[in-house]
Amino acid sequence: MSDAEWVVVRPLLPVSAWLRGRGGQPEAYCHRVMLDAIRYLVDNGTKWRAMPADFPPWDRVYAFFRRWRDHGLVKEFHDRLRGRVRERAGRDPEPSAGVIDSQSIKADAVVGADSRGFDGGKLINGRYLEPARACPSCA
Incomplete structure (x- = not known):
């Protein structure tokens, strides 16, 4: 993450409880490093366990992401x-x-009836796939 991106992103992040004086232990890794690791994972499509050694251990990054999620x-x-x-x-x-x-x-007759039907727009007897939703920010 560039310094310019960080300047925009930093004020949007939630503040840790220990920084607000609500107790708890300081986090072991900076939010910027954790976000960089998650962005790397999403951008490259790697698995959690395949995170490069430049980032914190994969299990710490995953725990951070999971807690936020x-x-x-x-x-x-x-x-x-x-x-x-x-x-x-x-x-x-x-x-x-x-x-x-x-x-x-197009689907074969062996496909279950719960996911099979006629697509009037394409005039095929097919199998319905989950809709691809546009990102709300693109609307």
């Missing part, structure tokens, strides 16, 4: 960042619409 902080961080980007573009911070796309593929 379980407490809804990943979603909150995303929403804050999306709002900031939309405001800078002169748009309303909250999107008013989204795009949902679906895909059908």
Whole structure:
């Protein structure tokens, strides 16, 4: 993460309890390093255990990510960042619409009826795939 990116991202991150004087132990790794590790993982599609040695141990990075995810902080961080980007573009911070796309593929008769049907748009008897949802910040 570049210094310019960090300047934008840092104020959007939640403040640790120990920094707010609410007790607890200081975290062992800087949030910037942890975010860099998670961004590396997402960008390169590697497995947690295949994290390069330049980053903290994979289990510490995973525990950090899991804690943020379980407490809804990943979603909150995303929403804050999306709002900031939309405001800078002169748009309303909250999107008013989204795009949902679906895909059908041809299916054999052995495919279960719960996921099979007729796609009138493509005129095929196919299997329904989960919709690909557009990122809310793109709306």
